[in-house]
Each structure stands twice: as structure tokens, then as C-alpha cells.
Amino acid sequence: MKTESGKIVLGSRTLEKLAYDDCLAHPAWIEPDEWLGGADIENGLHLISHQPAGRLHSQLETAPASRLRKKNGREIASLNPADATRFGIKQAQTIRMWNSRGQCLATAELTESVRPGVIFLPTGAWFTPMGNAGLDISGNPTSSPWMCQRRNSGKGARHIHASSASSRTMVT
Structure with a gap:
């Protein structure tokens, strides 16, 4: 070792x-800067960005296997039906997720398999900003300037390099 x-x-x-x-x-x-146990949980969701099943990171992002896993040309954001009700979100609706660092669009998928308070959005969609506002229309949680650019937002990452902290990002 x-x-x-x-x-x-x-x-x-x-x-x-x-x-x-x-x-x-x-x-x-x-305690991380942002997490499900934080003070502002009532107004947001804990974003978890996982590796997509249809590609490796952004490789083959426009290939058929990747495109088959999208809806309306966007990444699928999975969330619990209780949260969808709380935010007025319907199945297959285009949603906008944002925080102080950025924003993107995705297609909502309601599923009981996601814990309340959490939203899943895969990594790797090619960053496709729309206009000067920086709204990513393809659903990429890790491209600059976006909400997960707060890499390593856990308090241990300021001095020592660690993995991506998209699992510690809160969005609305």
C-alpha cells in the first residue's frame, strides 16, 4: 500500500x-456543505450523479445505446413520486434543476425506487448550453458552469484531492 x-x-x-x-x-x-441532513432540505433535492448504463462517461453519448436511454432528447432524472407531487412534477415532464452554480433540463421519471429527497441524474451528457444564461438543455450535471462544479464539496477536499462530489450537491 x-x-x-x-x-x-x-x-x-x-x-x-x-x-x-x-x-x-x-x-x-x-458535516458536508450540502447534504440530505442539512438545514435547507425542505426546499431542494439531493442530487446523485451516477454512471449511465448506455455509455461510459460521455463516450458514445450520441450513439444509439445512449440515445435509447433518453426521453425527449434529454437525460432522465429519476425522483420519488412524493417529491414529484411536492414540486408539481408529472411523469415524462421536462424539468429544470438548478442551484447557485448552474442549471440544466432533464426528463422526469417517477419511481418508488428513489428515496424521498433524492434525485438521480446520470453523468456524461454533452454540455449543451442555451443562450447566455448557461442553461444546459441536455441534462449534464458535471459540465462547467454547472451545479456539480463544486467538486469535492465535502470539507476534506479543500486541501487533498478526492473524487467528484456530485453526490453532495443540493438542487431545486
Whole structure:
């Protein structure tokens, strides 16, 4: 293992010396900036961006296998029917998701398999902005300038690189 001791590290002397307030030397819960347990959950949904079944990231985005998994030419955003009722969303309706960092359109799919308070939107649609407002009409949660550009929004990512944090993004 590529750790300071070559073993699993539960407490890092290296991180302890760095004394980061947002990346402790030992395992600890540090509340993310945005999450389902946050203060503003009533007004939004927790966006989870998963890998799509019809392509790898954006590769083959316009290929038949990828296009078959879209509705109305857009990515499908899956959400719980209770949330759809709360926001006045109908099955197969075009919806706009946004936060302070950006916005996109997607086609709603209502399903009980998604937890209330969560919305799923796959990654990899090619960024297709409309006009100067930056509204992405294809449904891409990870293209600039969009809502998941707050990569690594968990408080540990300011000092140390980690994976994408689209699973920590709140949208309306």
C-alpha cells in the first residue's frame, strides 16, 4: 500500500503535522456543505450523479445505446413520486434543476425506487448550453458552469484531492 507505513492507516502522522481543519488525521464525521441532513432540505433535492448504463462517461453519448436511454432528447432524472407531487412534477415532464452554480433540463421519471429527497441524474451528457444564461438543455450535471462544479464539496477536499462530489450537491 502507498501509505506512510505501507499498512492501513487509521491515524496519519503526516496529516497530523499538516493540521488541516477540514481533513483530520483520523477518521471523523465532518458535516458536508450540502447534504440530505442539512438545514435547507425542505426546499431542494439531493442530487446523485451516477454512471449511465448506455455509455461510459460521455463516450458514445450520441450513439444509439445512449440515445435509447433518453426521453425527449434529454437525460432522465429519476425522483420519488412524493417529491414529484411536492414540486408539481408529472411523469415524462421536462424539468429544470438548478442551484447557485448552474442549471440544466432533464426528463422526469417517477419511481418508488428513489428515496424521498433524492434525485438521480446520470453523468456524461454533452454540455449543451442555451443562450447566455448557461442553461444546459441536455441534462449534464458535471459540465462547467454547472451545479456539480463544486467538486469535492465535502470539507476534506479543500486541501487533498478526492473524487467528484456530485453526490453532495443540493438542487431545486
